[in-house]
Amino acid sequence: MDVVPVTSQTTEPTATGLPESALDGLGTRPFGVYVHVPFCATRCGYCDFNTYTAGELGSGASPRSWLDGLRRELELAARVLQAPPAAETVFVGGGTPSLLGADGLGEVLEIVRGAFGLAPGAEVTTESNPESTSPEFFAGIREAGYTRVSLGMQSAAQHVLQVLDRVHTPGRPVDAAREARAAGFEHVNLDVIYGTPGERTEDLRASLDAVLAAGVDHVSAYALIVEEGTALARRVRRGELPAPDDDVLAADYELIDATLAAAGLGWYEVSNWASSEAARCRHNLGYWQGGDWWGAGPGAHSHVGGVRWWNVKHPARYAAQLAAGESPEAGRELLTGEDRHLERIMLELRVAEGLPLSALDAAGVAEARAAAAEGLLDESALDSPGRAVLTDRGRLLADGVVRRLAG
Template identity: 55%
Template sequence: MPSALPEGDAAPLDGALPASVREGAEARNFGVYVHVPYCRVRCGYCDFNTYTASELGGTRRDEYADQVEWELTFGAGVMRAAGLPERPVSTVFFGGGTPTLLPASDLTAMLARIRTEWGLAPGAEVTTEANPDSVDEAYLRELAAAGFTRVSFGMQSAVPHVLRTLDRTHEPERVPQVVAWARAAGLQVSVDLIYGTPGESLADWERSIDAALACEPDHISAYALIIEAGTKLAAQIKRGEVAEPDEDLHAEMYELADARFTAAGLGWYEISNWSRSPETRSRHNLSYWTGEDWWAAGPGAHSHIGGVRWWNVKHPGAYASRVNAGESPAQARETLTAEARREERVLLETRIADGLPASVLGAEERRVIPQLIADGLIDGRAAIGGTVVPTLRGRLLADTVVHQLLGS
């Protein structure tokens, strides 16, 4: 089942934001995330806020786009009332779940509402996630015609037994076909991979790497499988039906992926992401790591504006009830202190190739930098230039880098 939402302060039903969100807003980009919580089947490893048809409790998919459009209009009003500057949307991301289980006309209608309420910045990045078996050539052409610029396919693996363990429903041969259709429609293409599935060997992982690179994508994401409590896979491991992930094998898989992606001309820019060029990085993904502003619409979606973070009610039924009553769907929120925002910046920007400016660190924290260089965890040349950038070893030990910098 989906993981529980965090606790927080009560969120006002009118969505009102404090005056503090205006501070420095002109310098921050603004993006929109739309969560589409629908899946055909629940993958055994997934604890995202997603629902199959039997879990919707009477809510209807064909009403969902209208509900999100209401929240987008509501959000634009909340931001105007807070006195935030007019900022066109620089990035849009439809995630899930499987957004492409909805008709293409629903996705294009939600994008049109974003354009109406805020406008799209010149060169705006507009992405949707998609399962390889959830789109066809005509669907992708319709998205491109409406202004989508990228599609991120959930490939996960090219090995049938790994896909079965993950409960993925597509055939491996489907991936190059949908990539070709997306390219023909004029869309940039990303493929998502997962490594470390129980029973997956290093040879299996190399086969998936080869298959992904053969598609010549603009971007690849590769995530280590995390066993989340409450998932089917966690229960299988507890019962001894499948083996627990091997952390040493995870590290070997990451090193292999980084070497192969780099050799193929894809450079890392965030620990789990590689792109063909700076222009094909996921700017929406980077906005999360660099503290930009975004409004997130849909059940369970998490927003962030100027140090205020809030999250919507979790179930599609609860979300529909709030929207139909004309109330904010936010369940709770938190307002970060200046120190909490600084510490989050250390946590997040030490994950990216652009690095963390050492000026963000206090004097005591900066004294740790020589030891991190000596331990091979951060790049010495970058550090001399005033930026903390993880090495390959530092990426594998990212938590260690943060703990040493913050003294925790």
């Protein structure tokens, strides 16, 4: 899928293919489609995602040119994959997908259906900013075929939202979650960020109370990471804000886990909690459990059978290359056996079911037993059913456990 120069305009991008080794077994592993919407009304100070405001885009890109590019890319995808499986999951992320409105998101799903089809019972998720949603919006995307909504809440405290440069009012995410449920969405997620400079324990408790009041069946909670190149990183570097404190982050995580568990939301991945197995995000489980996915849109990443590639970032260049008959790929890598081994440990260890000991070499098994003796892995699970499963303490130190098991 390297970019191929062409001498004439065409509406069908050139498909340069994947190695047979990547296509081998396609359809026997989970297969999903990720669609990246690069548009945002404003830029949050902590965000380093590939997003653009209207002022940053200029006249070279628009939602219409992006949708046209998306259609061309997924038509290309169907040719590259030769006999693509139906999508078991679709996840529309960003950016702010809800800026497309219900009609735009409906068109996105029609494009996916046209390229791949949807498997029976497919999970179809869209992220949404609470401020760009309404009862009519939720009714529209439900009718279009979406089955799950993920709403960015981050915090219920106004001063915390201000540090993050979030523009929604503190109560709006709860109202939006209720509107989504009223529209027929059984599965609704709220995102929370913890560890923001200036956030107090009582602020986090208030956020968790709001989450539970919303009646959602899924919660994602992420520690704030100060990413280089963001406005937040510049403020921390200038000394205007303190960097997140590791001890505070650990205490916050324990509070989140205990509060959600008491309300019937159990952890199934280090940063994710769900009320039941049916409420888990199947699309993200595909990432964590070795699935394949096609990532469409500017800057999106894909993985099929040990080949990983990523698209050009700017929406104008993305649309222009596809319109000119070129693949939007910016680069790719063929994962080595060692790469895939390390990634399997890193990803599968994060989920509640853990990692089979059979995936480890002798040194890794020895490290797993040592980690269990230190209270980082569930000792009983090592022998039956023979899996490395993080304990509550192990979740706080998951990265270190991964390094030990990987050798």
